[in-house]
Amino acid sequence: MIDVATSTTPAGAVSARRTTDDIVIGIVGSGGDGVISSGELLVSAAAAEGLYATILKSFGPQIRGGESSCRVRISREEALSYGDRLDVLVAFNWADFARFKEELELAPGVVVIYDSKDGTPVDQIPVDPALEPVILQIPFHELANEATGSSLSKNILLLGVLGELFDLPTDGIAEAVERKFRRKSEEVRAANSKALAAGRAYVLRELAEAPVPLSFVHEKGEPKLLMTGNEALAFGALKAGCRLYAGYPITPSSDVMEWLANELPRFGGTMMQTEDEIAAIGMCVGASFGGTKAMTSTAGPGLSLMTEFLGLASIAEIPVVIADIQRVGPSTGIPTKTEQCDFAHVAHAGPGDTPRVVVAPYDVADCFHMAVEAFNIAEEFQTPVIILSDQYLGQRKESVVPFDIHAWPVVDRLTFGGNGAEPYRRYRQGDGDVSPMAIPGQAGGEHTISGLEHVESGDPTSSSAVHARMNARRHAKLERLARERGAELVRTFGAPNPKLGIVCWGSTSAQAREAARRLNRAGHAVGVCVPQLLCPLPVEPIAAFLEGVERALWVELNHQGQFYHYARARLDLDAAHGHLYARSGGMPFSVQEIVDQVLALGEA
C-alpha cells in the first residue's frame, strides 16, 4: 500500500508516473457534499474540450440527504461504457462508500483521495491493500472554509485538486464552473474561482512530490454535445413530431416527461401528467386517433398497466409510441437500478395474437435516433411501437458527436383523401397490410373503430374467417417490416470478418462493443451484432451474422435470457451459436466480464 498522508513526504515505493488517455473517477459522498455536481462539471469540461465523457450516477433510497455517488469516465477515444474500474476514488466519507462498494470496483494502483475530516486512519480504510492503492488524505472541509468561508465549496475545490493532480483540462474545468454558475451572483462566482484555485494550490504546494501514477494527456477538439439517454429520447420524439406526451411519474423514466414538460408547449404541444399509466396511454391513443403523434414513457410497473391499451392500439391499428426505461424487476424491484428484464413482457404482453414492434437504442445518441425511428415505424405501419431503453442508458449522461437533426427523415401516416367515390373502409383488404387512415375532420371518412374484431369497414364481426384474415393482415405488417427494414436495423461492430460473435441489444451493447474493441486489439477477431429492431425479429441479418462466425455468445442483463429465448424460437441455433451469458441486473455488465466470457467461448 502506498500511503501519502497529507503534508508528509511521499513514502514507500513510488511507481513511475503513467500517462493515459482514458481515466475513470469515482466520487462518493452524502447529500450536501455536491458529489454529483462535481462529476457533472468534469464531463462538461471534457465535452467542451472535445473529449469523450460519460457520467453514471447512483443514489441511495433516501430522497434527500442520503448517500450518492458518481462515476466519470473521460477519454480521447469514444467512451463506450462506464469504465469497469476506478482509476481514482474520491470519498468524502467512508460510510457512504460502504453503501456503493458493490458498484465501485477499484483498479490496481487506484488513487484514493479522502477527506481528512472522515478521520478513518489510512490503514483502516475499506480498500484492498492488494490493489496497492495510492492514498491521499486532503482536508477538504478546512481548505474550502479557508478559501471561501464555507465548506459547501469543497466539491469545487475538489475539481481544482483533480485537474492539477491528473493533468485534466484545468481551463476547461474553470470554464465549466463559470458556465454553470453564470446566472449566479458575483460572490458565488468569485467563491468558485477561489475554491478552484485553492484546490490547485494545495496540490502544487503539498502534493507536488506525491507519487501519483497517472497523467491524462489530450488535445483540444471539436466540442461534443452532452445529454442523457432520456433527454435524447425525448428530443427525438419532439423531432419526430410528437405533440402529445402523456405520462405518469416513475423512476427512471420521469426525466423524459420532465424534459418534454419544458419543451412541448412552445411547439404547440402538450405534456400531460395523467392520473395513472392507463390514462396516459389512453390519452395517447385518443390523440393519435385524432391524427396527433403521441408518446408515453414509463418503467415496469406502469408498463404492466398499459397492457390493455397496447392490445387496443394493436387491433385497431393506431400508431402510438411507448418508451420503457427498464429498471430491476419483477414488480417494484429496484427502482433506481438497471436491468434488461422487460423484453419478455414487451414482446408478448397482451392476450390474443397481438402484433407490436419493439426497438432498442444502443447508446445515448441512438436514443434520439430510435425515438424518431419508433415514430416513423408507428406511423408507417399503424402499430404500437415500444422503445426499450433502461436506467443505465436513460440516466447516464454521455458525450455525443454533434449531429444534424434535420438529416433524419420523418415519416407521416398514410391518410385518406376522401374522394367520396366509395364508402371509406378503414381496413380495406385491397390496400395490402396497411390502409389509409381517415382522420376526424375529414368528410367522407366517418367510421367507427373498436377493440372488437372487425370487417373491412371497422364494424364488429364474429366471423372466424374474417378474424383469421384480419389476424393475417396485422401480422403481415410485421413480416414486411422485418423484411424491408431488418437489414438496416441490425448493426454490426468490431472486426470485419469475426470468428467469434457477440449478439446483444440495448444498453449492453456499450460494454460488448468495448469488449470487442479490447479483444480486437489483442488480436481476437470478435464482432458484435446489435439488433435495434427486436420484434419482429430480423431473422435474416442475424442469421447471416451467425453464419459468419464460428461461435456466438448472446449477452443480456436479465436472469432468464429473455431475448435469447425469443430468438431461439425463431432461428435455427446450433450449440456453437447458442451460448448464453445472462445474469440479473442492478449493476450493468463490466467490459471485463464480457471479455472473459468471449475468451472462454473462444477456448470452448
Added chain:
Amino acid sequence: MIDVATSTTPAGAVSARRTTDDIVIGIVGSGGDGVISSGELLVSAAAAEGLYATILKSFGPQIRGGESSCRVRISREEALSYGDRLDVLVAFNWADFARFKEELELAPGVVVIYDSKDGTPVDQIPVDPALEPVILQIPFHELANEATGSSLSKNILLLGVLGELFDLPTDGIAEAVERKFRRKSEEVRAANSKALAAGRAYVLRELAEAPVPLSFVHEKGEPKLLMTGNEALAFGALKAGCRLYAGYPITPSSDVMEWLANELPRFGGTMMQTEDEIAAIGMCVGASFGGTKAMTSTAGPGLSLMTEFLGLASIAEIPVVIADIQRVGPSTGIPTKTEQCDFAHVAHAGPGDTPRVVVAPYDVADCFHMAVEAFNIAEEFQTPVIILSDQYLGQRKESVVPFDIHAWPVVDRLTFGGNGAEPYRRYRQGDGDVSPMAIPGQAGGEHTISGLEHVESGDPTSSSAVHARMNARRHAKLERLARERGAELVRTFGAPNPKLGIVCWGSTSAQAREAARRLNRAGHAVGVCVPQLLCPLPVEPIAAFLEGVERALWVELNHQGQFYHYARARLDLDAAHGHLYARSGGMPFSVQEIVDQVLALGEA
C-alpha cells in the same frame, strides 16, 4: 336432394336406414324459440341414460331476442369433441341459420328439419344439394298451438319429434323435461307432456314412412354428471379450499363467479364482485397474505389489467390462482368465441424476470382437477398459478363420469410455527426455494413484505448480488416443479407406440384425441401428448414423447403458434418434430381438420 315435404309421401331415392351410436344435432332459432333449452334437455336425457353427451351453444351479439344455436352430440363412446358435422339440423328459421352457417357444417345425408312457418320453399333453403340432405318441413308453430294453446312449447314438441324420429331415449327425454320443470305449476307440466306427445304423434302419423336414414342405438348405463368447464373449475376451487373469490364480470368467465356467488357463502367464504380486475386480484392477494386461499377468473381484457399484481404476487411469493377463460383476441376481440390465444401473455406478461405457473385443463372434468392442482401448486410453491381454459372448454356442457371428490388431495402452504428462537425471515436462504410463511395473527412472525427486491427478512435492498440470489431462488422453484411434477402433468393418449405424435394443450386436446382415435382405428399409430403443465415447460416428458415418434405435429388454436414457440425455445426440435398447425380461433378445430393434418404429416 331428398325432399320429404310434410304430409307428402317420401320421394326420390331412399337410402337404407342406418344405425349409429353417435349423433350430432344442431338447432337454430331466435330468442323466443327455446333452442338452447331443447338442447340442454337432450343432453340431460342422455346423461341420465348413461350416455355421453356434450352441448356447445352459440349466440349472436344481441343480449336478448337475438339468434342462438346449439349443437348436441350424444354417443355411446366418450364424446370427446363437439362433433364436426351435423347429422341433423333443426332450423326454426333460415335467417338465423345464415348467421351460424360458418359454424354449422353439415354431414352428407344430413336430416334437415325446419319450421313450415319459415315459408322458404324446400328448393331454396341454404343447404348444399350435393350433401343429399333429407329435408322435412314440420309445422311446429301450428302443432304446438294445437297441443298446448301456445307456440312457445314448440321446443318441447321438437324433442318429441327428435326422440321418435331418431330412436333417441324417449323416456329419458320425458323424464328430463319433467325434472327441469318439477317446480313449475301442474299446468306447465301437463302442457309439456302434451307437447312431447304431440311431437311423437306427428312423427308416427306423418313421417312413419319418411326416409330418415338414422337410428340411434344404445343401452342404458350408469348416469353421468353434467357440467360445464366453468362449473367444474369453480367446483374444483371450492374443493381445493378457496374461500375468497373476487372478480369482475366478463364473457366467457362470468359463470365462474356466478356459480361461486351461490356456493361460497354457505361455506363461510365470500364472492366479491369488485370495481375492476385490478381490485379483484388485489383482494385475492390481500386475502392470501392473510392465509386464505383465493382465486379470481377473467378473460383477455381483464387479464391485461392483472399484470401488475401478478408481478407482485410473484416477487412476494404469495399463492394466488387466476383462471383465464380465453376468448378471441387481441383486445376485445370476439367475446363469445373461443381461441387459445392468451398463452404468450400468461407465459411472459410482467416486466422483470417474473416466475409464474401455467396449467391447462384438457376437458371438462379436468377443469375440476386442474383447479385443485392449481391451488395445490400455488400453495406448495408460493406462486401465482394461472389456469388456461377457454370459451369452448368453459362454456360447453359435457357428461362427466362420476368421480370421487374426496380422492383428490388438497395441499396447504408451509406455515411458520414461530418458536421464537430466531427472528422470522420470510425468505430465509437455508430453506431452499420456499420458506415457511408467517400468517398474520402468528406471534413472532411479524414482518413486512413488498414488491421491492428484498433481503431474507423481507426488507428492501438495492444490492445486485442479493437480487441475483433472489431471482435464482424464485426460478429454482419452477425448475423443481417441472422436475418433480412434470412427468405426471404431461398426459399421453392414443396408440401405445405411436409413430406420429400430436402435441397440443387445453381444449384442443378434445379434437386431437378424437382424431387419434379415428386414425388409430384406421390403422395409423398416432399418439397425443397433452401437457397440463405449460409453464414451467416439462421438458423431459415432452422430449421423451417426441423421441418416441418419427414426426410430430403441434396443434393450437391461435395465429402465431404461441405455445409451439415457447417450447421451441426450450427444446431441441428438429424439422421432423417441429411441424406446426396453428390457426386463428373463433371456431374450434374440427376433428377432420386435425386428421387431415396428421395424414399429410405422415406422408410428408
Added chain:
Amino acid sequence: MATALAGIPRAETKLSAKDFKTDLKPIWCPGCGDFGVLAALTKALSEVQVAPENVAVMTGIGCAGRLPGYVNGYGFNALHGRVLPLATGLKLTRPDLLVFAAGGDGDGLAIGAGHFPHAARRNPDITYLMFDNQVYGLTKGQFSPTTPMGDVTTTTRFGSIESPVNPATLAMAYGASFVARAFSGNVNHHAEMILEAFRHPGFAFIQSIPPCVTFRGNEQFKTIRERARWLNTDGNDHDPSDWGAAWEIANQTDIYDMSFGIIWRQARPTYEERLGFLREKAGKRGPAELDSVLDQFRP
C-alpha cells in the same frame, strides 16, 4: 372565456337527426332505453348543426358502448372504463372537434371510476353521458355500482350488500362544471340536455336513465314517466348555480323519485384555455425551433 362550439366548424347545410344515424341496425334488446338516448343525441347533433366529420363519439364497453356505430361521425368504441382519457386526449389535441364521450354505469363508476374525477377537474370541453341503467347489461345482469342495495342479480343471489353510489353527486364533488339528468323516455327533453351540454364550455356530465328492459324489468319506463319531475317546468324551479339546491337534487338516488334537468352549472376556464395560457408562457423560453433546443445540450 371561450364559448363552447365556437371553434368547431359548422355544417354548410342543415342536417336532420336522421342524417346523424348510420345504416347499422342497433342490436340492443327490443325496447331498450338506449334507443331513446341515440334518438336524443342525433337530434341534438342536428340542432348544433355541426358536420358529421367534426363529431367524435367515443365510448367504453357495454350495451351503451355500442353507440358510436349508430351515429354518423367518427366513432371509437374503446375499452371498458377508459373513455375519458381517450376523449380528453382527443379533445386537447383537436379542439376543433365536438367530442362526445359515453358509457355505462359500470363503465364509468366501477372500472373507470379513477378517471372520472380527473376528467371533471381538468374541465376539457367535452360532454360525458353516462347510461345509468343500474346494471351490467352487456355481460348479462350483474349488479353495478348504482344497483340499489338488496337487489338480486346474477352475482348477488342473496341480495346486494353494497350501498350504491350516486353519479350526479360524484360529478359535483369532482368539480364537473355542468351536471344534468335526463330520461331516455323523454327524447325531446333528453336532446335538450345534450344540447345544453354541447353549449357548455367545459366538462358537461349527463346522468341519463335508459331502462334496461331485459335485466331491470320493463316497468321502469312507465313508472319513471309517471313520476318524473322536470326541473324548471311545472313549478319545479331550480337555479343551477345554487350549489346547495343542486346537491340536494343530485342526491336523489331512487329512479322513481327523481328530478330531471340541469342540476348544476358553473363558469370555469376549460383545460384547453388554460393550456393556451401555458403555451404562451412557455413561448417565452424561445422559438419553436429544434436547433435552439439542441443548443441546450452544448456543454
Added chain:
Amino acid sequence: MATALAGIPRAETKLSAKDFKTDLKPIWCPGCGDFGVLAALTKALSEVQVAPENVAVMTGIGCAGRLPGYVNGYGFNALHGRVLPLATGLKLTRPDLLVFAAGGDGDGLAIGAGHFPHAARRNPDITYLMFDNQVYGLTKGQFSPTTPMGDVTTTTRFGSIESPVNPATLAMAYGASFVARAFSGNVNHHAEMILEAFRHPGFAFIQSIPPCVTFRGNEQFKTIRERARWLNTDGNDHDPSDWGAAWEIANQTDIYDMSFGIIWRQARPTYEERLGFLREKAGKRGPAELDSVLDQFRP
C-alpha cells in the same frame, strides 16, 4: 351493530408506543412530516392494546408507503394505488385483524382513485390514512391531485393548470362513515384521530397533513401549527353527525386555513356484518358439504 375492535384479540401485557416500532431506521428526509404520522400511529396502537401479531399495516407506494417497515406488526408495502383492495381482501377474510391502510395523495387520489369510492361505500372495518402532502415525494416532486393550481413543480414548470381535488369531501361523497383530519405536527391529536378511527366500526378515513419538507418547503410545519383550528377545542364546536357542517369543514382546501378533528361520523353496518347476514341466508341452500354440491350436477 358490532363494535370495532371487538373481534380483535388484545395484547396480554400493556405495550408502549416504542414496542410498535421496528429497528429499521426510517429513510425519510430529515424533518419529513411522515415521522409524526409514524409516532401517532404507534401511540394509537399502544393505546388500543392490540398485540403486534394482530396488526396489519398495508400501504401503496410512495414515501408514505414506507410506513409498514417501521411498524412492529405484519406489513405489506404493495403496489402504487392498490392498498384498498388489498386491505379489504384481508379484512373480510380475517376480521380478527386490525387492518390499517395508508398511502400518499398520489397513491389514493390519482392512480388509486378508482378504489377509494368502492372501499368507502362497502364500509369494511378498516382505517385508511392518506398522507396528503400535496406532492409526489418519492418520485421527486411532481404535482399531485391535491397540489394547488398554479404551483410550479418538476412536471408543471409553467404552473399547474388543474384544480386540485379535496380528499375529505371525496370521502364524504363516497359514503365513508368516518372522516377526520389530522396534522403530523401535533402527534397527540393525530394519535387521537387514529384511535377514534380504530374505534369506529366501518371505513374510517383520515386526511393527514405531513409536510414534505423537501419538495414543499419547510415553512409548512410552522405556519400550519400557527393557524390550525382544532375541532371541539377552543370553541370550535362541531357535531360530526351534521352533514352540512361536516361538508363545509371538509371542503377546506388551503392547508393554512384548515380545521383538524373528526369531521364526519355515521353509524352504518360494516361490510363484514352484512356478509354475516348473507351467509346466514345462503346457509338455507343446504349444508356446507361438497357432496351435496356435487348433486346439482346430476342430470
